[in-house]
Amino acid sequence: MRLRTKGGYNVPLAGKPTGEIRALPEPDALYLPLTSRRFAFTQTVVEDGAEVAPGEVLATDPANFDVPLLAPRAGTVRLGTVENHITLENTRREMERPVQVGTPDGHSIEVKRRRLVRLGAWQFFEDANTGRLPDPSGVPRAVVVSTARLEPFGPRGDAQLAGRLDAFERGLEHLQSLLEYQPIYLVVPDVQSPLAREVHESLRGLAYLRIVTIPLRYPFDHFALLARGLGLEADPSRPVWALRTEGVLAVDRALTACRACTERIISFGGPAAREPAHLSAVAGYPLEDILAGALSEEPARIINGGALTGETIGEAQKGLDAECAGLTVLAEPRRRELFAFLRPGWTRRSYSVCFLSALRRAGPEPLTTALRGEKRACIACGFCEEVCPARIMPHLIHKYLYSGALDDVERLGVDLCVGCGLCSYVCPSKIELREEFLEAQEQLAEERQHAEEPLA
Amino acid sequence: MRVLERLFDRLRPTFDKGRLARARPLFDAINNFFFGPKTVARVAPHVRDPLDVKRYMTMAIVGIAPAALAGIYFFGLRVVAMILVSYIVGGAVEVLFAIVRKEEINEGFLVTGLIFPLILPPALPLWMVAVGVAFGVIVGKEVFGGTGRNPFNPALVGRCFLAIGYSKAMTSAWIEPGGGWIGRATEYVGADVVSSATPLVLAKQGEFAPLANLFWGNVTGCVGETSAAVILAGGLFLILVRVANWRTVAATLGSFALLGLLLRSLVPEHFGPVGWHMLAGGLLFGAFFMATDPVTSPITNGGKWVYGVLIGGLTLLIRSLTGYVEGVMFAILLANIAAPTIDEAVARWRVRKLGK
Numbered sequence: 001m002r003l004r005t006k007g008g009y010n011v012p013l014a015g016k017p018t019g020e021i022r023a024l025p026e027p028d029a030l031y032l033p034l035t036s037r038r039f040a041f042t043q044t045v046v047e048d049g050a051e052v053a054p055g056e057v058l059a060t061d062p063a064n065f066d067v068p069l070l071a072p073r074a075g076t077v078r079l080g081t082v083e084n085h086i087t088l089e090n091t092r093r094e095m096e097r098p099v100q101v102g103t104p105d106g107h108s109i110e111v112k113r114r115r116l117v118r119l120g121a122w123q124f125f126e127d128a129n130t131g132r133l134p135d136p137s138g139v140p141r142a143v144v145v146s147t148a149r150l151e152p153f154g155p156r157g158d159a160q161l162a163g164r165l166d167a168f169e170r171g172l173e174h175l176q177s178l179l180e181y182q183p184i185y186l187v188v189p190d191v192q193s194p195l196a197r198e199v200h201e202s203l204r205g206l207a208y209l210r211i212v213t214i215p216l217r218y219p220f221d222h223f224a225l226l227a228r229g230l231g232l233e234a235d236p237s238r239p240v241w242a243l244r245t246e247g248v249l250a251v252d253r254a255l256t257a258c259r260a261c262t263e264r265i266i267s268f269g270g271p272a273a274r275e276p277a278h279l280s281a282v283a284g285y286p287l288e289d290i291l292a293g294a295l296s297e298e299p300a301r302i303i304n305g306g307a308l309t310g311e312t313i314g315e316a317q318k319g320l321d322a323e324c325a326g327l328t329v330l331a332e333p334r335r336r337e338l339f340a341f342l343r344p345g346w347t348r349r350s351y352s353v354c355f356l357s358a359l360r361r362a363g364p365e366p367l368t369t370a371l372r373g374e375k376r377a378c379i380a381c382g383f384c385e386e387v388c389p390a391r392i393m394p395h396l397i398h399k400y401l402y403s404g405a406l407d408d409v410e411r412l413g414v415d416l417c418v419g420c421g422l423c424s425y426v427c428p429s430k431i432e433l434r435e436e437f438l439e440a441q442e443q444l445a446e447e448r449q450h451a452e453e454p455l456a
Numbered sequence: 457m458r459v460l461e462r463l464f465d466r467l468r469p470t471f472d473k474g475r476l477a478r479a480r481p482l483f484d485a486i487n488n489f490f491f492g493p494k495t496v497a498r499v500a501p502h503v504r505d506p507l508d509v510k511r512y513m514t515m516a517i518v519g520i521a522p523a524a525l526a527g528i529y530f531f532g533l534r535v536v537a538m539i540l541v542s543y544i545v546g547g548a549v550e551v552l553f554a555i556v557r558k559e560e561i562n563e564g565f566l567v568t569g570l571i572f573p574l575i576l577p578p579a580l581p582l583w584m585v586a587v588g589v590a591f592g593v594i595v596g597k598e599v600f601g602g603t604g605r606n607p608f609n610p611a612l613v614g615r616c617f618l619a620i621g622y623s624k625a626m627t628s629a630w631i632e633p634g635g636g637w638i639g640r641a642t643e644y645v646g647a648d649v650v651s652s653a654t655p656l657v658l659a660k661q662g663e664f665a666p667l668a669n670l671f672w673g674n675v676t677g678c679v680g681e682t683s684a685a686v687i688l689a690g691g692l693f694l695i696l697v698r699v700a701n702w703r704t705v706a707a708t709l710g711s712f713a714l715l716g717l718l719l720r721s722l723v724p725e726h727f728g729p730v731g732w733h734m735l736a737g738g739l740l741f742g743a744f745f746m747a748t749d750p751v752t753s754p755i756t757n758g759g760k761w762v763y764g765v766l767i768g769g770l771t772l773l774i775r776s777l778t779g780y781v782e783g784v785m786f787a788i789l790l791a792n793i794a795a796p797t798i799d800e801a802v803a804r805w806r807v808r809k810l811g812k
Contacts, residue, residue: 340492341510373508377604380750421501
């Protein structure tokens with residue numbers, strides 16, 4: 001089955017991580033941030049000075065079904081030494097013991113799901129339509145598994161799958177055992193490679209699995225777009241679970257070995273990365289140590305996630321957070337170009353065809369964080385509508401937002417925006433469309449909540 | 457060049473506050489004209505496409521330039537003077553408004569300032585050019601909030617003002633086109649070398665200029681509209697670089713041709729030969745360079761078709777059935793009025809499809 005798509009664009013960013021997976025040296029201390037993209041681990045369950053074993057729970061997030069922040073290594077807990085972090089000192093690698101959840105021989109669906117939460121595998125799940133953590137005791141309508149990660153740069157599915165295909169297949173089977181009859185959609189990119197063939201060969205026979213191919217074009221690996229393409233639109237009572245390659249591998253680890261999922265393969269890429277590759281890392285690994293000597297240009301912006309949707313990592317964060325899938329590093333621009341807008345642009349790749357580069361197939365470019373233009377009013381070029389994968393009209397929504405007509409903004413489908421960032425990327429007027437739309441979504445959600453509250 | 461860059465950096469603080477703070481937009485415009493701006497992406501996406509409004513407008517100017525050069529060739533150095541007056545007066549208005557509004561100076565006036573003299577009769581007094589461009593930029597654009605927020609094409613508003621206010625000059629200030637290798641490109645023609653009438657006027661009396669002359673442009677008419685050949689070249693360039701939308705052009709010319717053929721077969725006494733009318737007057741110039749102005753046309757692709765059909769149809773009807781010999785200006789201005797409504801209708805239709 002092939003997904004029908006419209007729009008999308010691959011940003012020509014240099015510094016794509018190679019398939020190599022590098023192990024990081026053992027750290028002396030780990031700095032585990034208490035917040036990440038979705039979670040806030042506010043419930044600390046260890047005391048200052050406590051000795052913990054690997055896989056032990058340090059804190060939980062009560063707002064998200066008590067998902068735990070796990071100790072990746074044995075060590076001594078220090079609370080409050082670094083603000084908003086739990087510090088693990090004197091970390092040591094120790095034998096991990098299987099963790100018992102429920103009765104040892106319990107194989108019921110409910111026990112398995114509790115095991116996933118306790119061992120840190122549930123954090124890899126998200127609701128395809130909302131992106132939030134789904135209820136582990138809920139009944140999904142379907143499960144979407146994606147091996148593709150198309151944003152520059154996330155961890156590559158092929159790097160994570162290489163040599164782990166058995167575990168991946170086992171993970172899928174475990175996943176199926178959590179369900180009753182609901183289908184699992186396996187989303188793979190439309191590529192011809194030995195690995196892709198191997199995946200097809202080994203998984204084709206599985207009756208519960210439906211394989212869906214998507215073009216290798218950003219952002220069609222986005223779960224909300226996949227759910228819409230598969231006819232699985234938002235329905236609060238029947239969520240769609242979604243997870244990526246590392247999630248399936250975590251399910252396998254949690255249910256086959258009963259061990260905590262603390263080690264993950266993250267990507268390290270971007271034009272300012274000296275050697276873009278993948279890293280085998282744990283949460284809390286000191287960012288300083290990862291970045292030391294790893295940047296080819298400084299100052300650089302360190303982004304948690306990809307260049308299009310990631311968040312800048314500030315000074316306050318000391319270690320990798322529990323959800324980090326990859327780091328993208330971009331140099332800050334240093335030089336200003338003379339007559340930048342008059343240059344022929346032979347090497348300047350653009351979505352538009354206003355540069356000579358349109359005449360050739362240029363390779364990826366070492367882009368910086370430069371805005372590359374001045375902010376202007378919308379000139380209605382229509383590029384944002386063309387590139388939008390969600391088929392909404394960003395320019396029109398922007399116009400209504402500008403005039404404060406939130407009702408019209410809602411009517412034009414701002415809620416369908418998946419925040420891929422392509423409209424902001426292509427905009428010649430450098431309008432922050434993505435930011436505007438995400439803010440409007442929040443505002444609309446708030447208003448809806450107010451409307452639902454009974455009148456006091 | 458490092459020296460210049462450092463000079464700008466040294467000068468910048470003097471425009472931050474104090475008496476010169478008001479001239480900040482002017483300083484920024486000059487600074488950013490020489491060097492790409494310093495700003496960085498504050499929020500995700502952290503990387504951006506190299507295209508900016510400056511480049512976009514540069515492309516538009518490159519597309520219109522052949523028509524301007526042809527104007528100089530056919531009608532002489534007067535055209536250069538008209539372009540200069542238009543740029544200086546239009547630019548001054550733009551800068552003034554930017555300073556008063558404390559907003560950045562928009563590159564849009566570079567296109568407006570070039571297009572405006574090209575749609576005027578070549579022997580028009582220069583002071584009229586100045587009055588027209590000032591009126592067009594102020595009333596057609598600035599009162600609505602500047603480039604990007606204007607409902608009307610500012611150049612056409614200025615021309616419309618002149619056509620109504622100074623109708624005699626606007627319908628008689630023609631110059632006989634030059635020929636040979638250099639045409640009139642070396643002479644400055646005064647207001648005394650005035651020829652009789654444009655091909656469209658003569659056509660009303662049943663006298664049709666040869667098609668070849670219309671194609672190459674050695675006929676009387678507005679500065680930039682006479683040569684179909686260079687307009688096509690520049691227009692196709694704009695379509696290729698996707699600054700002009702092909703849908704608007706196709707809809708305008710297509711509807712003009714189809715409706716013209718249909719009506720000519722029904723009432724031949726009122727409607728002239730379609731092929732001849734396609735090349736005569738400002739239709740091609742309007743279709744390629746004015747109807748395609750993205751700001752004043754509908755944003756939606758579906759809307760562009762409707763908009764183009766409106767322009768093509770209205771032009772034909774005004775030309776053939778009214779006392780006016782040319783209808784492009786009114787057709788585009790009328791379609792400008794309809795553009796937001798067209799967009800709204802298309803958006804509603806799209807939303808209904810999205811909602812399923």
